[in-house]
Amino acid sequence: MNPNGQDWTTLDDMRASGIYQNEIVRMEEGLYRITTVPEFGIGQSAFVVQGDRINVLWDCISYLDEETQKQIRELGGIDAISLSHPHYYSTQVQWAEAFDCPIYIHEDDKKWVMEPSNRIVFWSDE
Template sequence: MKKYICTTCGVQYTESACEPERCPICEEERQYVNPGGQSWTTHEELVESGNYKNIITKEEEGLYSITTTPKIGIGQTAYLVAGDGFNILWDCITFLDDETIAFIRSLGGIDAIALSHPHYYSRQADWSEVFDAPIYIHRDDSEWIMEPSEYIQPWEGEEKSLGNGLNLHRLGGHFKGGAVLHWRNGGDGKGVLLSGDIIQVVADTRWVSFMYSYPNLIPLPASKVEKMALKVQPLSFNRLYNAFHKVVKENAHHAVQRSAERYIKAVNGELFNT
């Protein structure tokens, strides 16, 4: 019996005697099946290969990024907010080795894990078992849990307080339960927003954007982006980190609002004439 991992999205499935026939996450239009065909691996194979390593970077006081190289699956970055006696892992990655475990434990371990959306569920169940930490996923996305765990605690509604100035906010958009993490005390007290790719930092990092499907370039309707911007508007934050190690370093709150305005004008045909 093995826990198989989809090589395209990096999500691990419940233990089984043979490889799953399909990956529902990748078959859905917000992801994709590898053109070469569905393929699987296991965490044991990844570790035994000796090819992978997690790069842990201190981004600012109390915030660490964790990225696997070479990339596994989608290649997202997880973030550890550490300090004040409460550590939270924001989003998750597939690879977890002894070196990573030791480093995180040196910071006090993990008290909670929270996810922005299903593409980053990866090996969340194993991470939670290692650190004995609950997993917070919005109930609207519970159908995408491919490896059930007693540690998963679905939350409902538009906001969930985790304490220590940390709050989850459901924005929807990319996924119905798509969430962001507001770290009120981060960024030297000016606030930090950890957005996964519910809000995506673009090439010009003074701006962000929004999408239903990123790999397949399916946009969100203007009405949804307007609602997302309204939900973020009351939050105080100066910096924003996305899931791919891109950062809006300052004036991030304004960047989100003006980016939403630009997006809405674009999809309504008011931004350009080509």
């Protein structure tokens, strides 16, 4: 934490620092929480929700590394990413590329997407 205000970083800088890792914790059958330690930003969490034939990543946290990818693949991987709001958009494309899956974002939030990708599917309605 910077006593003078916010610091900006990148995923590459976080990886290179060697201090971050993700913890994946089973919350209940078919639900896993992913958090970065030490806490980064506002301490966001993402969730892997396992279904009968599909696993969904609900929200994306900023940090993603090889170990996280390995652990998630052991859970069956990720078939789709869905985001609750733009706070989670930071590394959504990197997550989608790592797991070769689409990202679903409501078209009302299209203006908040700063990194376009053919993996993003904009949807409408309720």
